[in-house]
Amino acid sequence: MGEVKLVEVREKILADNDEIASMLRLQLREKGTLMVNIMSSPGAGKTSLILRTASALGDELKIGVLEADIESTVDSEKIAAQGIPVVQIRTGGSCHLEASMVKCGLDAMHVSDLDVILVENVGNLVCPAEFDTGAHLKVMILSVPEGDDKPLKYPLMFSISDALVINKIDYLPMTDFDVESVKKRAQVLNPKINIFPVSCRTGEGIEDWIGWLMDKRRKFLAPSREERR
Amino acid sequence: MGEVKLVEVREKILADNDEIASMLRLQLREKGTLMVNIMSSPGAGKTSLILRTASALGDELKIGVLEADIESTVDSEKIAAQGIPVVQIRTGGSCHLEASMVKCGLDAMHVSDLDVILVENVGNLVCPAEFDTGAHLKVMILSVPEGDDKPLKYPLMFSISDALVINKIDYLPMTDFDVESVKKRAQVLNPKINIFPVSCRTGEGIEDWIGWLMDKRRKFLAPSREERR
Numbered sequence: 001m002g003e004v005k006l007v008e009v010r011e012k013i014l015a016d017n018d019e020i021a022s023m024l025r026l027q028l029r030e031k032g033t034l035m036v037n038i039m040s041s042p043g044a045g046k047t048s049l050i051l052r053t054a055s056a057l058g059d060e061l062k063i064g065v066l067e068a069d070i071e072s073t074v075d076s077e078k079i080a081a082q083g084i085p086v087v088q089i090r091t092g093g094s095c096h097l098e099a100s101m102v103k104c105g106l107d108a109m110h111v112s113d114l115d116v117i118l119v120e121n122v123g124n125l126v127c128p129a130e131f132d133t134g135a136h137l138k139v140m141i142l143s144v145p146e147g148d149d150k151p152l153k154y155p156l157m158f159s160i161s162d163a164l165v166i167n168k169i170d171y172l173p174m175t176d177f178d179v180e181s182v183k184k185r186a187q188v189l190n191p192k193i194n195i196f197p198v199s200c201r202t203g204e205g206i207e208d209w210i211g212w213l214m215d216k217r218r219k220f221l222a223p224s225r226e227e228r229r
Numbered sequence: 230m231g232e233v234k235l236v237e238v239r240e241k242i243l244a245d246n247d248e249i250a251s252m253l254r255l256q257l258r259e260k261g262t263l264m265v266n267i268m269s270s271p272g273a274g275k276t277s278l279i280l281r282t283a284s285a286l287g288d289e290l291k292i293g294v295l296e297a298d299i300e301s302t303v304d305s306e307k308i309a310a311q312g313i314p315v316v317q318i319r320t321g322g323s324c325h326l327e328a329s330m331v332k333c334g335l336d337a338m339h340v341s342d343l344d345v346i347l348v349e350n351v352g353n354l355v356c357p358a359e360f361d362t363g364a365h366l367k368v369m370i371l372s373v374p375e376g377d378d379k380p381l382k383y384p385l386m387f388s389i390s391d392a393l394v395i396n397k398i399d400y401l402p403m404t405d406f407d408v409e410s411v412k413k414r415a416q417v418l419n420p421k422i423n424i425f426p427v428s429c430r431t432g433e434g435i436e437d438w439i440g441w442l443m444d445k446r447r448k449f450l451a452p453s454r455e456e457r458r
Contacts, residue, residue: 014339030333041352041375042379043379049347069382070355071381071382072381074381074382093385095355095356120354123354123382123383124353124354125271126299126322126324126351126352145374145375146271146272146273146374149303150271150272152300152303153271153298153299153303153352154299154300155299156299171374171400174399174400174403191437208323221410
């Protein structure tokens with residue numbers, strides 16, 4: 001019964017993961033396909049944001065979805081029902097997506113036909129933040145009923161995300177959730193984070209989120225010298 | 230760059246964890262201290278349920294709290310402010326509590342003085358379900374805003390829990406959350422699960438939850454032959 005060297009294994013896994021992720025990111029860039037990794041707690045609204053985004057962009061762009069779920073196909077069925085091409089990755093117990101899983105999913109898609117791939121990570125505010133999936137953009141959702149203390153409790157997720165979507169703002173009147181305090185706390189962790197208060201149910205705020213995503217895509221297709229790095 | 234034997238390491242870690250957990254459970258039983266492991270997504274109401282429970286039982290029983298958090302001390306400060314003895318375990322990045330971490334926490338408490346220890350696990354519906362903490366009872370919380378599809382998506386958590394607390398029922402009128410469908414789905418996974426719809430905010434339903442917990446404690450102190458196994 002020797003000691004288990006957990007840390008070293010973890011570092012090795014993370015290093016291997018980063019290598020696959022960098023390769024995926026490069027391959028997708030060459031095809032002009034922007035990949036967006038969407039992360040949140042269970043039930044914060046990943047599938048709803050994907051449906052709203054696909055519906056807003058669907059006339060102009062070809063959108064595909066990669067759905068991660070531990071067991072079920074509930075979410076991918078919702079997406080397929082809207083006529084959006086979707087591939088489901090069953091993680092079989094893993095609490096996060098790794099780049100190798102994403103690679104398997106992409107292999108099952110017609111990537112060259114797609115302008116944007118939205119990846120729905122496993123519902124978890126912890127581990128998905130640690131694993132690079134190969135996406136070009138990382139987006140996290142915090143929903144109002146979860147409470148405004150989450151940046152204090154799950155700082156890594158806020159630190160690594162390009163955008164924070166604060167979803168379910170239609171619940172604000174029922175809670176003591178303080179949007180300004182979340183903004184401040186998130187910006188302390190990550191001064192460059194872009195914050196979008198929205199309601200996927202009512203559609204409020206979605207326009208700003210879509211505007212940002214489109215802008216990011218334009219820069220992705222014609223990167224400036226700085227962004228090419 | 231050989232292959233990493235992740236699965237074997239994981240099995241070894243789980244086996245070691247189970248051994249420590251069984252030992253803790255036995256030691257606590259000898260002291261007459263009931264330990265309850267409380268699990269949920271971030272923001273579903275673990276701290277609120279702990280505060281409600283401690284307040285309802287505080288006159289009769291000595292309650293202690295073990296708080297797990299990745300980084301912050303927000304929750305333990307709320308609990309300490311109510312005069313409840315609390316020990317904070319900072320998991321430093323780990324997305325779940327392991328028995329060895331709980332052991333460290335218990336070592337810092339006056340366990341013999343306590344009738345009930347409420348353990349607040351890390352906010353996560355996935356990994357905490359896999360790790361036995363040494364608790365005598367496992368309780369999960371699902372909050373209404375998370376949605377009623379969660380038993381389909383996180384089945385292990387529902388399968389291993391003795392009780393399911395459905396929190397934030399005061400949000401029901403704003404949602405299409407179907408309590409009966411959650412009950413059915415949870416019972417398919419776990420026919421013995423005890424289900425308590427509550428609102429920690431308004432106090433609705435808390436009495437039934439407390440009644441169940443007190444009953445479990447009576448059986449814990451004077452176990453029947455079947456329960457001694």
